[in-house]
Structures are given as C-alpha cells and as structure tokens.
Amino acid sequence: MEVIVKENYEEMSKFAAQLIAEVVRKKPRAVLGLATGSTPIGTYKELIRMHKEEGLDFSQIVTFNLDEYVGLPPDHPQSYRYFMNEHLFNHINIRMENTHIPNGMAKDLKAECEKYEQMIKEAGGIDIQLLGIGANGHIAFNEPGSSLSSRTRIKTLTEKTRQDNARFFDNEINKVPKYAITMGIGTILEARKLILLASGENKADAIARAVEGPITAQCPASVIQFHRNVVVIMDKAAASKLKGNYPDTPAELRL
Numbered sequence: 001m002e003v004i005v006k007e008n009y010e011e012m013s014k015f016a017a018q019l020i021a022e023v024v025r026k027k028p029r030a031v032l033g034l035a036t037g038s039t040p041i042g043t044y045k046e047l048i049r050m051h052k053e054e055g056l057d058f059s060q061i062v063t064f065n066l067d068e069y070v071g072l073p074p075d076h077p078q079s080y081r082y083f084m085n086e087h088l089f090n091h092i093n094i095r096m097e098n099t100h101i102p103n104g105m106a107k108d109l110k111a112e113c114e115k116y117e118q119m120i121k122e123a124g125g126i127d128i129q130l131l132g133i134g135a136n137g138h139i140a141f142n143e144p145g146s147s148l149s150s151r152t153r154i155k156t157l158t159e160k161t162r163q164d165n166a167r168f169f170d171n172e173i174n175k176v177p178k179y180a181i182t183m184g185i186g187t188i189l190e191a192r193k194l195i196l197l198a199s200g201e202n203k204a205d206a207i208a209r210a211v212e213g214p215i216t217a218q219c220p221a222s223v224i225q226f227h228r229n230v231v232v233i234m235d236k237a238a239a240s241k242l243k244g245n246y247p248d249t250p251a252e253l254r255l
C-alpha cells in the first residue's frame, strides 16, 4: 500500500488525475471505476482540463460507478447519475452508453444488482477504481459491518451517513434516501488498482483506522490493506491522525 500525503486538496486531486490519465493513455479501452461525493470533484476537474487542453481521449473508455441512491431518478440533482454527468461526463468525449451507474429506480433491485456485477465482468473487470471514504470508514455505501466479501447489493444507510449527506438535501435528513445500491467490498477488491482519496480533518479518524488500524468490517475501508496495488492519496488535514511519516511522492518517482 502506497500512502501519499499532499500539501492540500488541489495537489491531491492533480496527482489522482495523473494516475487515472496514465491508465487512459496506456489502455484506450480501459474500464474506470468512478466515485461520487465532494472529494473526487477536483480530480474530475483536472481530467476535464487534461481532455480540453491536452487531448486526453475518453472515446473508448468504459466506466462503472460505485453506487446510487434507491428511489432517485437520473434527473434528480442529487442522484449520482446527475452528479457524474455534471461533474465529468458532459465535459469529456466519453460515450454516454459506455457509462454505467446502478439504476436506483429499477423495479427489481436485486436483479439490477446481479446485472451490474455481470456487466462489470463482461467489460473485462475494472482497471482502476477511485474511492472516497466516509467519516465512519465506509467505502462506496458499504457501511460498517458490511461483509468483506460482499457483492453489489442494496444497503441501508446508517444515520451517520445520512446526516453527513444531508448537506446535499437542504440539510434535511428526512430527504436523504434510506437505501442505496452499492458495489460490494468483494467487487471493489477485484479492481486491478485502487486509489483512495481523503481530504479534510473530518476524515482523519477514518483514514487512521483504514491505513494503520486492524482490518475489520467495522471500518470497511481498512480492507484496502488486502489489495496488492493501492495508492492512498490525502491532504495534510486528512493525514493529521496518522502515526507514520509518509512521503508526498510515490517510490517509483523518487528513484
């Protein structure tokens, strides 16, 4: 596990975008695993800049998002489909039909989850998966207590997560959906490379538990310690509770 501590959010975002761009350049048909939340917005901005200024080409890229709220239609401003269109897809040359987000409006949600797993498999698996982290240690919507080998399924959101996300729903927790479809921890671990991003002091506890704590379902993000190709990138505030000292550049660039 490579842990990189950048000076601030902007540096963190630029570095994450570079790692994704590297995969896109090397493999024009790469499968990207994408995330929502405030944390990856800067990374998406930088990828859009690279597309516009440097011609980074997404024309054959395929994407799968981690999760989606149950019950929000794609045109709801807080749905993850809307978020991805707004923050990335509408600004790059990706084909919309190559972008996949679980359908939280599906009549048969269980069948939707199975179909999603199948589509990832048929696309050849995920080359690089971007992840954020919840203040309670969740990844995607795998809340504490999630099976470490879980697959795409419906999860009930914890009170903490609904409170944290209420800021996007007029600060009214009752407006935050209670359920989500999420890739499982087992699904996420199958990606060939993982990038976990964290920014801000309110993530410092979760990051300390994920990076330096024991592997436990109580902190689903700690499972990244099992993965053989993972980069954790954070800003100084998110790193403030780590005991170890970590560099600002990966080993291969320091040699």
Ligand code: GLP
Pocket (backbone or CB within 6 Å): 035, 036, 037, 038, 039, 040, 066, 067, 131, 132, 133, 134, 135, 139, 140, 141, 161, 165
């Ligand atoms: C949300 C998402 C996660 C995200 C996390 C943190 O609930 N489902 O994928 O990583 O919470 O969000 P933020 O980056 O806004 O702090």
